[in-house]
Amino acid sequence: MGKQRSIAEQCDHVAKVANLKKEAAEIRIMLARIWEVKGSALMAIHNRTNALVHFLDIGLPDQAAIQHREIARLHLEREERGNAADSLRVVIKLSTDSGIREEAAAKITEITTEEAEIQSELGKKWADPWHAGHGHFSAHEGAKALPWDRKNRPGSDPVSPCR
Structure with a gap:
């Protein structure tokens, strides 16, 4: 002990x-x-x-x-x-x-x-009307782009590079 x-x-x-x-x-x-x-x-x-x-x-x-x-x-x-x-x-x-x-x-x-x-x-x-229907689709999920997706901002090209 x-x-x-x-x-x-x-x-x-x-x-x-x-x-x-x-x-x-x-x-x-x-x-x-x-x-x-x-x-x-x-x-x-x-x-x-x-x-x-x-x-x-x-x-x-x-x-x-x-x-x-x-x-x-x-x-x-x-x-x-x-x-x-x-x-x-x-x-x-x-x-x-x-x-x-x-x-x-x-x-x-x-x-x-x-x-x-x-x-x-x-x-x-x-x-607002500009954003309505302008989301692009993900090649993997087919989901609309999220608000923070840079490709979906005004003045940017909404076409996905995944095409």
């Missing part, structure tokens, strides 16, 4: 692990800032995600919430509104600070409203 640690030794061990994780999280945050300066939001998101996991592991949900908020900002810069909204929803769950929670809730409302407006505009665009 192995030697069992005393409660004091166990507490010391937990404190050492917690300090290492806190230092690891701080290093990840520094790396995220470097990646942001270099223009790689994706790597910044990756490093901030690792930081927030460390903060959650050592029981610092408020610090994790801050990282989620930064991740949401990076997603918005990349025009990934759905991912930003998801991160902000996590901020609301994690945060015990009502100021952060209210800020995140306001941002989610703003993103959702903007998405609804974009969808509404797309709906109007594809309901």
Whole structure:
């Protein structure tokens, strides 16, 4: 049988692990800032995600919430509104600070409203007479082109290269 640690030794061990994780999280945050300066939001998101996991592991949900908020900002810069909204929803769950929670809730409302407006505009665009009946057929599925198909925009050649 192995030697069992005393409660004091166990507490010391937990404190050492917690300090290492806190230092690891701080290093990840520094790396995220470097990646942001270099223009790689994706790597910044990756490093901030690792930081927030460390903060959650050592029981610092408020610090994790801050990282989620930064991740949401990076997603918005990349025009990934759905991912930003998801991160902000996590901020609301994690945060015990009502100021952060209210800020995140306001941002989610703003993103959702903007998405609804974009969808509404797309709906109007594809309901206008020019677009009616001008879709081309896929060689594989026989389906009409989707709204984001570049070949189907005004002024472009609606003929499919699949012919």
